[in-house]
Amino acid sequence: xxxxxxxxxxxxxxxxxKQGQKHRSNVKAIVAEAGxxxxxxxxTLDRDRTYLNRxxxxxxxxxxxxxxxxxxxxxxxxxxxxxxxxxxxxLRADAVIGYAxxxxxxxxICCNWTDEEYTKFYEDSRTVMEQIQPDIFRKDTVVMSAxxxxxxxxxxxxxxxxxxHDIGIPKDARGSYCGNKxxxxxxxxxxxxxxxMMREKGWDIEDLDCTDWDRCKTDEAYRNERKSKKKSGKxxxxxxxxxxxxxxxxxxxxxxxxxxxxxxALEVTEEKDRxxxxxxxxxxxxxxxxxxxxxxxxxxxxxxxEMLLQEKKEKxxxxxxxxxxxxxxxxxxxxxxxxxxxxxxxxxxxxxYKKECDxxxxxxxxxxxxxVQEISDYASSLPPLSEDVEKVLDYASVxxxxxxxxxxxxxxxxxxxxxxxxxxxxxxxxPDIPKDDSQTGYDMYLGG
Numbered sequence: 220x221x222x223x224x225x226x227x228x229x230x231x232x233x234x235x236x237k238q239g240q241k242h243r244s245n246v247k248a249i250v251a252e253a254g255x256x257x258x259x260x261x262x263t264l265d266r267d268r269t270y271l272n273r274x275x276x277x278x279x280x281x282x283x284x285x286x287x288x289x290x291x292x293x294x295x296x297x298x299x300x301x302x303x304x305x306x307x308x309x310l311r312a313d314a315v316i317g318y319a320x321x322x323x324x325x326x327x328i329c330c331n332w333t334d335e336e337y338t339k340f341y342e343d344s345r346t347v348m349e350q351i352q353p354d355i356f357r358k359d360t361v362v363m364s365a366x367x368x369x370x371x372x373x374x375x376x377x378x379x380x381x382x383x384h385d386i387g388i389p390k391d392a393r394g395s396y397c398g399n400k401x402x403x404x405x406x407x408x409x410x411x412x413x414x415x416m417m418r419e420k421g422w423d424i425e426d427l428d429c430t431d432w433d434r435c436k437t438d439e440a441y442r443n444e445r446k447s448k449k450k451s452g453k454x455x456x457x458x459x460x461x462x463x464x465x466x467x468x469x470x471x472x473x474x475x476x477x478x479x480x481x482x483x484a485l486e487v488t489e490e491k492d493r494x495x496x497x498x499x500x501x502x503x504x505x506x507x508x509x510x511x512x513x514x515x516x517x518x519x520x521x522x523x524x525e526m527l528l529q530e531k532k533e534k535x536x537x538x539x540x541x542x543x544x545x546x547x548x549x550x551x552x553x554x555x556x557x558x559x560x561x562x563x564x565x566x567x568x569x570x571x572y573k574k575e576c577d578x579x580x581x582x583x584x585x586x587x588x589x590x591v592q593e594i595s596d597y598a599s600s601l602p603p604l605s606e607d608v609e610k611v612l613d614y615a616s617v618x619x620x621x622x623x624x625x626x627x628x629x630x631x632x633x634x635x636x637x638x639x640x641x642x643x644x645x646x647x648x649x650p651d652i653p654k655d656d657s658q659t660g661y662d663m664y665l666g667g
Contacts, residue, residue, distance in 0.1 A: 221423045222328045225410050226348060230389070230401040231317035233288060240313065242401060247284040249319050253365045253384040254280020263371035263380070271368035276361070276386075283363045283386055290388060291316035294396065315398025318355060318389050320348065323382035326372045340422070341366075341383050347416040351409055354391040355400060361387040404432060587642070 229244045236243035251258040255278050257269055277283035291314065295307035310316065322344045329337070348356040363386040372380045389398035407429050414424040435442040612632070616625035626634075 220328075221425045222325050223414075223425050223427060224324055224417075225413050225427060226344060227321040227323070228401060228406060228409065229319050230315035230398050231287065231319060231386075232313055232315055233291070234312075237313055241403060242406065243315065244319070246287055246317050247281070250284040250287070250317075250363070250386055251280035253319070253363070253367075253386060254278060254283060256280050257369070261370060265369050265371065268369035268379070273366040273368075275364040277363040278365075280363075286362065287317040287386075287388055291396070296395070310396060314396065315389060315401055316396070318387050318398065318401060320356070320385045320387075321382060322385070323380065326378060326380055329381065330378070337366075337381065343417060343420045343422065344413075345385070347413055347420070348409070350416065351412055352400065352405060354397045355389045356387070357392075360390060361385050363387075407432060 229242055229249065231246035231249055232240070232243050233246060235245050248258070255269070255272065255274065257264065257266065258280065277286065291310050294310055296310070297305055298308050299305050322341055324332075324340060329340075332340075345356070345358060349358060363384075365384040365386075367382055367384070368379055370380045370382070372378045389396060389401065391397045410427045411429045414426050417424045430445050431441070435445060612629040613627075615628040617628050617631045618625050619631070
């Protein structure tokens with residue numbers, strides 16, 4: 220969105236400007252208003268925000284004004300008289316000894332600018348002003364800069380109208396005063412060229428409606444038109460008529476606004492009562508929530524302590540469980556070792572017992588073999604039984620030990636013979652015991 224803006228320039232003189240001096244102001248009044256003293260009757264000035272102002276060079280307006288005045292008082296210009304004599308001349312009492320520029324972008328445009336954007340706007344504006352009139356507006360002629368943060372806008376004093384004041388001494392590159400160049404013609408040149416040159420730097424500033432002063436001197440109709448536009452921008456009659464229409468429209472608008480405001484006030488009253496009741500309810504709820512929050516904090520602390528205690532107990536339980544598990548493992552290992560040892564001892568006992576049984580069995584077998592052989596030999600040497608003996612065996616009986624009856628002799632002999640044959644058969648069926656056990660690794664004869 221394009222916008223209109225142009226620097227405000229005025230020449231500064233000692234004392235009050237004389238009648239007929241245009242674009243001139245009292246140096247002390249202007250500079251003191253810009254300095255930290257803030258000598259101003261502006262209704263939009265908020266002195267509580269003056270501490271936010273920024274200064275470069277002088278910060279005191281009075282000191283700056285004294286410095287500018289002293290520079291002008293001490294200045295001497297060499298001139299040549301009619302007789303060819305040279306002498307030095309002071310500045311005239313009404314000479315322009317300083318200048319003041321205000322860079323003030325529209326508030327609706329710059330309300331969201333950053334510090335960097337403000338700084339770029341000020342620097343671009345200074346560069347353009349130096350290009351328009353380098354004899355006066357060179358940067359080295361500035362002796363004081365003041366960026367104000369303590370003034371509001373005309374429509375809303377609460378909104379800050381941030382702007383920059385530059386105070387300087389109008390000396391050209393040779394050091395000569397040239398403040399007389401600050402005139403209506405220069406201001407027209409500024410109004411004409413400043414927007415265009417700022418657009419070249421990226422600022423969307425509109426052209427201003429400037430007066431052609433050379434044409435004003437020769438064209439009476441143009442001169443009268445510019446005079447009427449100076450008052451209203453149109454002819455005087457049209458200006459008065461427009462003002463009357465504006466006033467009527469404003470009155471009608473104000474009437475509508477008043478009616479709307481009354482209705483709004485009634486609604487606001489009802490809304491206020493509702494909000495008050497709501498506020499009381501909220502306050503009551505806040506008190507309840509406060510109590511609940513305090514209780515929750517207490518419960519939270521209690522739960523936290525219980526949680527720590529539970530964690531401690533769990534760690535102790537886990538420690539004890541680990542100890543018991545270690546003991547159980549140790550006992551299990553000990554049981555296994557004992558079982559292993561017991562199995563070995565039992566096996567060793569069995570093998571030893573088996574060895575002893577085998578020894579006795581071998582001896583018994585040998586004895587039996589010898590007895591059988593003796594009996595066989597004896598039986599072979601005996602003569603056959605006679606018929607009388609056979610009859611005796613059939614009719615004779617034997618009293619066996621532990622029995623209350625007598626057994627026929629032949630049956631008794633037959634039983635004894637069967638027992639003997641069975642014992643011999645059983646003995647012969649017993650396998651020989653091996654010397655060692657490949658599964659156990661024990662040597663029954665060597666003792667393991």
